[in-house]
Amino acid sequence: MWFEFSPAPRPDDGDDRDAYRRRAANAAARLGLASRPSIDTLAQTFRRDDGCILVANGARRFLCLPDGADPSAADALARAADATVRECAPPDIPPNLVWSHAFVPQGATISRTAFDEPDKDDDVRLDPPAGQWVVVNVRRMGWLESRRSKNWLGDEFNMAPDTSKLQKAGVGVCRVSVGDRDGRESHRAVEQAANALDLGVTPGFASHTSRPAWGAVACMIPVVAVAFAGFMAFGWPVWVLPAPILGLFAAVARLAVTPRDAAVWQRPRHWWGLTRYRQAQSADLKTRNSGDDLEAFGPHRKRRVHAYAFQRSTLPVPPTALAALARPSASRLSQGAALTVRPVGLETADGPRLGQDADGRDVRLASNVLYGGVVLLGRPGGGKSNSMHGLERWASEHAGPGDAMVVFESKGVSSIPVLKRLMPRLLVVDVADPATPMIDLLGPGTPAERGERFASLMRAALGDEQVGPASRLAIRDAVALALTVMPAPRFADRCRAAGLTPPDTWPAFARIILAGDGVSSARALAHAAVLTGGPDVAAMVERLHGAVNPKTGRPAVSDGELVKRLAAPMNKMDLLARCPGVFAPGRRTVGWRQVIAHGATLAVNLGGTVRAPHATLGDDQRSMVGALLLRSLRGQMESSCAGWYDEGRHMRVFVDEMTEVLSGGGNEEVFRWCRTQGRAFGVEMTCGTQFPENLNPSLFSLLMDFDTRCTFVMRSVASSTQAGQALGVDPSMVSSLGEHMLLVRTVDADWNTLPPMVVRTPWFDNGEPA
Secondary structure, three states, X not given: OEEEEEEOOOOOOOOOHHHHHHHHHHHHHHOOOOOOOOOOOOHHHHHOOOOEEEEEEOOEEEEEOOOOOOOHHXXXXXXXXXXXXXXXXXXXXOOOOEEEEEEOOOOOEEOOOOOOOOOOOOOOOOOOOOOOEEEEEEEEOOHHHHHHHHHHHXXXXXXXXHHOHHHOOOOEEEEEEEEEOOHXXXXXXXXXXXXXXXXXXXXXXXXXXXXXXXXXXXXXXXXXXXXXXXXXXXXXXXXXXXXXXXXXXXXXXXXXXXXXXXXXXXXXXXXXXXXXXXXXXXXXXXXXXXXXXXXOOOOOOOOEEEOOOOOOOOEEEOHHHHHHHHOOOOOHHHOOOOOXXXXXXXXXXXXXXXXXXXXXXXXXXXXXXXXXXXXEEOOOOOOHHHHHHHHHHHHHHOOOOOOEEEEEEOOHHHOHHXXXXXXXXXXXXXXXXXXXXXXXXXXXXXXXXHHHHHHHHHHHHHXXXXXXXXXXXXXXHHHHHHHHHOOOOOHHHHHHHOOOOOOOOHHHHHHHHOOOOOHHHHHHHHHHHHHHOOHHHHHHHHHHHOOEOOOOOOEOOOHHHHHHHHHHHHHHHXXXXXXXXXXXXXXXXXXXXXXXXXXXXXXXXXOOOOOOOOOOOOHHHHHHHHHHHHHHHHHHHHHHOOOHHHHOOOEEEEEOOHHHHOHHHOOHHHHHHHHHOHHHHOEEEEEEEOOHHHOOHHHHHHHOOOOEEEEOOXXXXXXXXXXXXXXXXXXXXXXXXXXXXXXXXXEXXXXXXXXXXXXXXXXXXXXXOO
C-alpha cells in the first residue's frame, strides 16, 4: 500500500518536545517497530509485515506499508510528521538511476548528547532535488541486534545506556539509499541523508554503490577458481567441481532476474557474524564526569570494547528521526513549478474547480465553505480574471431556481463577451451605455424619501470622511428638489426665463443647485424652482442657500460663504453629473429588488462599454458609481434575502476588482457584513484585486480571515508581501510562482485549515469546465 504525505498546519503543541515524542512513538508502535513476535505470532517473522519504506523526491514524501500492515500506521506517522495522508499509486522511480547506500565506517563512535526535537517552522531533514530519490527502508530491530546494541551503547557511553534515544521503545533499523543519474551526486546525497538521522555518529557516514545480487557472484567466482585450480594442479577429484559451478550459475541467474529497482526494496541486512569488538582507547576509559576510570591504568582495565552492533549498512532509527524524515516541506511545495498534490480534505470536494494538482487531478473547493468568502490576488495579466470567470461559471451552472448572482466586472469589453459565452443566461447592465438598463439608485417613494435614501447611500458608500452630516443633508435636499420640480410642466420655461438651460438629469440639477456652475446659476435655478413648486420646495431652497432678508430682499448668506458651504457635496454630485450616459434621460432602470426576486444572473460592467465606441468612465467616476451600486445591493440583500441560508438558497456576489467599488473606503463595511453576517442571508462573496497594497489595513486584515485565499505570481515587494501575509506563507513563494500557477489556502468541508497548495489553472475563458 502506497501513501503520499501532504503538509498540514502544525498542531497547537507542535513545539512541545514531549508531545512530539509521543506522536512519533505511537507511529512507531503502529508500524510494528515496538513489538516482537511470540510463539503464537511467529508467522509474523516470515510475513515481514513490520516497518515501512519512506521515499522522498523533491518536496514529496511517499510511504509504502507491507501487505498485512495496519493502514492506520500511515495516519499515525502523518500526524507525527505534521502532514495529511492519502492512498496513491506507487511513485514513478526512473529505472536508470545510480543507487548508493550509506554505511558506518569501521572505528566510528557515537555521541551521547544527540537527541531529537520538533523541527522548527518549515525545516525539513530531507531536502533532495526533484530528480533525486531518497529511500529509507525500515524494519524492527531483531532480538540479537537489540542485545548487541545495548552492549555497544554501554561501552560507548561508559555507563548504562538507558538515557540514549537509541534505547527507547520503538527504535527500528533502516537502510538509507539514494538514486541519482549522477553517481557522484548519489554518493554525496546518501551521506547527507544518513546524517539527517542525527544519530551522533562521528566522524560520519561513508557510502557504497549499491549492486544488488552481485555479492553472491563475487563470492562464487573465487570458489570456482580454487576448485578448478585444485582439480588441475593438485589432482582433486572431479566431484568437487559441480557444486561451485552450479553455485556460480545460480548466482548469475539471480543477478539476471534482479529488478533494476532492487535497491528500493532491499531491507536492512542482519549481522549474523560474531559480535564485533575494537581496541579500547583512552577516551573509552573516561567516566561521565570526565575523570579516569579507577582501573584505567590497572591490570584489570578494559582492553576491548564492543564495536558497532549492526551490519554496517544497517542504521538505527529512533521514532522521532523517522517522523522528521517523513515531514514534507510546505514552502518547497509552494514554489515555482513545484505543483502540490491534492490534500486529502479535498478528495470529495464538490465546489468550483481551481485547477489541477501535480498528478493532473482536479482540485475543487468544498461548496459549503464558499459562505466563508473567496479572495483572489494577482498582478495585471496574471490570470486572476480567468480564474474569477471559472468561479462565476460554476456558480451559474449550479444556481438553483431561487438563487441570484451579481458580478461587478471592471474589464468591460474584454470580459463581458467571454462571460456571455460562458453563461448564456447572463444579463448585462453596461453602466456607461444608456441602451442597457441601469440599476435604480433612488428606489421607490416620494421625492423626499428618494432624496433621503440616496443621501444615506452616498454617505454609507463613500464614508463619513467624504460625506459628513452637513454634506448628506445638502445632497438630500438637492436630489429631492430635483425630483420634485423637474417633472413640473412649467419648470423648463421658468429656467429659460431665468437665462438657464434646463438640466436634463437629476444629478445635473443637483450639481447646479450646489453651485457647480457658479453661485449665480445656483440662485437662478433656485428661483425657478421656487416659482414652480410649493412651500416644500421653498423650504428645501432655504436649507440649501439660506434665507432671504425680508427688509432688503437680498440673500442672508453671501456668495463666498455659500460656495464654502456647498463645495463638498457639489464635488460628489459633479462627478455623477459628468458620467456619460449613466443617468441619461429616458434610460430604463431596474431595482436590486427585482434582480434578486427574479433570481437573475446579472453582470454590472463598470469598464468600457461593449458597444462601440466603447465609452468609459473616469477613474473617480467609476469607483464612485461602483461604490454606490455595491452599497445599494448590500442594503437590498439584507432586506430581500433574510432566511435564505435555511432555505438552501444562494446570493452570490463577485467583485472582479475591489478598488473599483471602494471609493473613500465606506464599502469596507459591505465586505465585513458579507463575511460576518452574510451567511444567514445566503451570501457568498468572491472578490479580487490586483493591488492589495492599496487596500486599507483593516480591510486587508478582514480579507485574511476569508476561508479561501488565492494568489497568482506578484513580482513587486509590496504586493508579494501583502499576498504572503494573506496566505500565511513567505513572500518569496508568491514572487516565484510560475505562469498559470495559483497558490491557494483554504479549508475542507469540515472547516479544517489545509496547508498551502499550488495548482495549475485551466483556461476557463476558452471553455475549460468549471
